Amino acid sequence: MKKYKVLDLFCGAGGLSLGFKNAGFEIVGGVEWDEAALQAHKLNIKSKYDYCGDITEISDEFILKTYSNVEVIIGGPPCQGFSGLNRRNKDGNDPRNMLFQQYLRFVGLLKPKIVLIENVKQILTSKNGYVKDEICKVLKKLGYNVAYSIVKASLYGVPQDRYRAIFIGVKDSYGKYDFNLLKKYEKPMVTVGDAISDIAEIESEVLADLNKKDYYVLKEPKSVYQLLMRKNSDNKLYNHLMYYPTPNVQKMISYVRPGFNWREVPKELFKSDRDNRQSNYLRRLDYKTQSITIDTGHNMYFHPVFNRVPTIRESARLQSFPDDFIFVGNKGEQFKQVGNAVPPLMAYAIACSLLEVLKNAK
Numbered sequence: 001m002k003k004y005k006v007l008d009l010f011c012g013a014g015g016l017s018l019g020f021k022n023a024g025f026e027i028v029g030g031v032e033w034d035e036a037a038l039q040a041h042k043l044n045i046k047s048k049y050d051y052c053g054d055i056t057e058i059s060d061e062f063i064l065k066t067y068s069n070v071e072v073i074i075g076g077p078p079c080q081g082f083s084g085l086n087r088r089n090k091d092g093n094d095p096r097n098m099l100f101q102q103y104l105r106f107v108g109l110l111k112p113k114i115v116l117i118e119n120v121k122q123i124l125t126s127k128n129g130y131v132k133d134e135i136c137k138v139l140k141k142l143g144y145n146v147a148y149s150i151v152k153a154s155l156y157g158v159p160q161d162r163y164r165a166i167f168i169g170v171k172d173s174y175g176k177y178d179f180n181l182l183k184k185y186e187k188p189m190v191t192v193g194d195a196i197s198d199i200a201e202i203e204s205e206v207l208a209d210l211n212k213k214d215y216y217v218l219k220e221p222k223s224v225y226q227l228l229m230r231k232n233s234d235n236k237l238y239n240h241l242m243y244y245p246t247p248n249v250q251k252m253i254s255y256v257r258p259g260f261n262w263r264e265v266p267k268e269l270f271k272s273d274r275d276n277r278q279s280n281y282l283r284r285l286d287y288k289t290q291s292i293t294i295d296t297g298h299n300m301y302f303h304p305v306f307n308r309v310p311t312i313r314e315s316a317r318l319q320s321f322p323d324d325f326i327f328v329g330n331k332g333e334q335f336k337q338v339g340n341a342v343p344p345l346m347a348y349a350i351a352c353s354l355l356e357v358l359k360n361a362k
Contacts (some may be wrong), residue, residue, distance in 0.1 A: 009073060015321070028067060040327050076119055077103040111171070156187055162294070186349075194226070228322070231322060285304045
């Protein structure tokens with residue numbers, strides 16, 4: 001089977017790359033300014049031409065020489081600045097806007113068959129749809145038919161309620177993309193319990209060890225999802241960096257039942273009396289349902305059983321990263337790599353549907 005060549009821009013640790021790789025694509029390289037994230041991408045994706053640095057400093061000559069055989073470009077360029085173009089920032093000099101323009105520069109130079117842009121769902125309504133309209137306009141000008149939709153990760157076997165806006169541009173000569181293609185790749189819902197209940201069994205071992213081991217060995221799996229996550233790991237659990245918050249925070253979260261939040265905490269335990277805290281503040285995850293959106297480690301939500309935040313590995317499980325995917329850097333960098341990623345199982349479903357478009361192209 002032909003392996004279409006993919007370049008991942010703003011690749012992070014490689015959630016999109018992993019999904020496409022598992023679907024049968026060849027990841028030629030990733031471009032990322034965050035050194036720790038790109039190290040994780042190199043380690044796990046093993047692409048040949050990764051670039052670490054400022055994307056604005058990559059010359060056209062280097063792009064054409066290094067990535068001339070690329071057939072698909074994927075990535076999530078920041079679009080916050082782009083939303084203000086010709087409005088608040090009339091000169092278009094917002095550096096975040098520049099990053100989106102850099103993504104388009106790669107598209108214009110390499111002319112791939114397919115382009116995928118991932119972002120937060122709010123991008124579809126930002127500035128009354130201005131951002132969405134601009135993305136469609138510029139891609140159409142470059143010769144692409146564009147489709148967009150909000151994709152829900154939990155429909156594809158990810159144990160998390162995570163919504164993302166996905167834009168897919170298909171070169172005019174290759175037809176159009178229909179998001180209905182994704183329906184055949186939907187999977188049964190996976191719960192938080194399905195995802196991480198096996199890890200809870202080693203809690204006392206990890207606490208006794210004080211995170212001194214590189215990895216821990218898991219006991220028997222409790223779900224099909226856990227079997228999938230362990231497939232190539234020999235039951236070894238890396239990146240399980242556990243820490244408990246201050247005694248006061250532990251006391252506060254001890255009042256919160258699974259699926260509930262700060263409203264269950266006695267008011268006298270708060271330093272200030274207010275009624276407008278975020279709904280996810282001091283939220284305890286629930287084994288019986290999907291997780292809320294995994295973030296970059298802001299200590300907002302807590303484990304279903306223990307009075308602590310999920311570890312990096314537990315968060316990675318909730319993102320659908322398999323246990324043999326290793327994150328690198330310090331704790332903060334690893335949490336960021338997990339939280340910023342596209343869930344690999346969702347990326348896999350999208351990649352499989354794109355293969356259909358490529359195979360059926362005239």
